[in-house]
Amino acid sequence: MSSIRTVIEKLKLNVRSIEDVPESFSSEVYKLTLASGENVYVKIPFNKDKLYREFQILETLKGVIPVPKVLDIWYGDESTVGALLLSAIQGVPCTGDIDEKLAYQIGMYHAMLHEVKTPGYGYHVSDGYKLLDQNNWRLYIKSNFDNWKEPCKEILDSELFERCIVYFDEILSALPDPDGPGIVHMDFRPGNILVNGNEVAGIIDFESARGGSSEIDFTKVNRDIWEVNPRTKIPFIEGYQSIRPMLAVEQVLPFYDIYDAFNAVVWCKKRGIEKNQTFLQENIQILRKSVGY
Numbered sequence: 001m002s003s004i005r006t007v008i009e010k011l012k013l014n015v016r017s018i019e020d021v022p023e024s025f026s027s028e029v030y031k032l033t034l035a036s037g038e039n040v041y042v043k044i045p046f047n048k049d050k051l052y053r054e055f056q057i058l059e060t061l062k063g064v065i066p067v068p069k070v071l072d073i074w075y076g077d078e079s080t081v082g083a084l085l086l087s088a089i090q091g092v093p094c095t096g097d098i099d100e101k102l103a104y105q106i107g108m109y110h111a112m113l114h115e116v117k118t119p120g121y122g123y124h125v126s127d128g129y130k131l132l133d134q135n136n137w138r139l140y141i142k143s144n145f146d147n148w149k150e151p152c153k154e155i156l157d158s159e160l161f162e163r164c165i166v167y168f169d170e171i172l173s174a175l176p177d178p179d180g181p182g183i184v185h186m187d188f189r190p191g192n193i194l195v196n197g198n199e200v201a202g203i204i205d206f207e208s209a210r211g212g213s214s215e216i217d218f219t220k221v222n223r224d225i226w227e228v229n230p231r232t233k234i235p236f237i238e239g240y241q242s243i244r245p246m247l248a249v250e251q252v253l254p255f256y257d258i259y260d261a262f263n264a265v266v267w268c269k270k271r272g273i274e275k276n277q278t279f280l281q282e283n284i285q286i287l288r289k290s291v292g293y
Contacts, residue, residue, distance in 0.1 A: 004030050007042055007083040010074045023093070023191060026050070027207060031088075039088040040071060043207075044081065049125060050207035051075075051082045056124035057183065057206040058086075065112050066202040091194030091201030098190070098225060103232035105200045106193060106225070107239030110217070113203070115244050116183045118211025129211075137178045137213050145259060148266045155265055155273070156284065163291040164258060171255045176248050178213030185209050189220040215252040219260045222253055254290065261286040 008015055014035040021029035021041070028044040045051045051073075061067045068086040076082030098106070121140065122131040132140045145168060153161050185192070186208035194202040226233040240246050264283040268276040287293075 003028060003044055003080050004042060006080055007044060007074060008032075011042075011072050011083070011085055013040075013085075041068065041086040041088060043084045043086060045084075045207055046081075048076065048081045049123075051084065052126050053124045053209060054205075054207040055084060057209045058084075060116060060183070061113070061206075064116060065109050066200070067206070068202065068204060089194050089202035089204070091196040094190040094193040094195045094200075098229055098232050099198065100231065100235040102195065102198055102200070103225070104235040104239035107236035107241075108243055109200055109203060110185075110188060110221070110236075111240040111243035111246075113185060113188075114180075114182045114214040114217070118181045118183060121181045121211050121213075123210035137180065138172075138175075141216075141259065142172065145262060148262050151266045151269050152262055155269060155280075156287070160284075160287060160291070160293050163293050164262065164287055167291045168255075168258055168262075171258075174251070175215075175255060176251055178215055179247055180213040181211040182214065183209055184212040184214060184217045186212075186216065187220065188217050189224045213247075215247055215249075216256055216259075218249050218253060219256040222249075223257075257286060258290045261290070 004018060008018075013032065015032050016035050016037075017033045019031040019033075021031055026046045027050065030042045030044075032040050032042060034040060043054070045054065055070060055073055058067055058070050062069070066089065068089055070084055071087055072085040074083045074085075094102070094106070119129050120131040120135045121137045122129055122135070124130075133143070149165070152164075156164070185203070185206065187205060188203075192203060192205045193200060194204060221236070225236065237246055237249075261283040265280060265287075268280040268283070273280060
């Protein structure tokens, strides 16, 4: 709580009340009610990279799709990475039932996001836009996976680990060419889609967004929307294709299932295995299912 007090002081906010937002897994997020009665949000990212990334992406998407407005930014000091002051969107996370009309709209906004071009495959940093090595998306994905092998080896049983490595190499070589570069959200799931009634009110949480291939952005759509309610899949795809063609999603989903789950295992190791045990076991099950073990 001391960090939010520091931010309030630095941004010179006159605050009536502070409310913690518990479902933010990486950054600290607080809902503030100002003395004027207005609600705003303060986001204190996990590191400075996420601060710059979210700020730049939100500025880029202003007027393109419904996202929070950046009302102010504090670039931090030695003890705090900084913070974003964001407008409140009138809506709630889309964690309830999603019907066909809403699925169509979510697909449409997802496509509108992917249509926003970036200078290359890469991401925003404090001094500009950093391109990936050789501006090569596939090289980046493989490099990430290679970096995750050592920490995953310490956590996964040896048979599962070996099967994952073999399977990854097999399906990597069979992937279609990536599209892009355009903005990919990297965490496009119901908790980050705000709805008001049966309409999409806004998309939030762009701290991991970057310039990439749209293929990486369907893993959580598949897991948290299509598999939960299969009747959403066709209208989502129709909504998406009303804006842009969709790549061969069935070809890329098995690949990114294992990629995403491997990443999640490493995330749990970094952030604490004990307190993230449920999330860890969910992703180990995904790996087991992926490789038939």
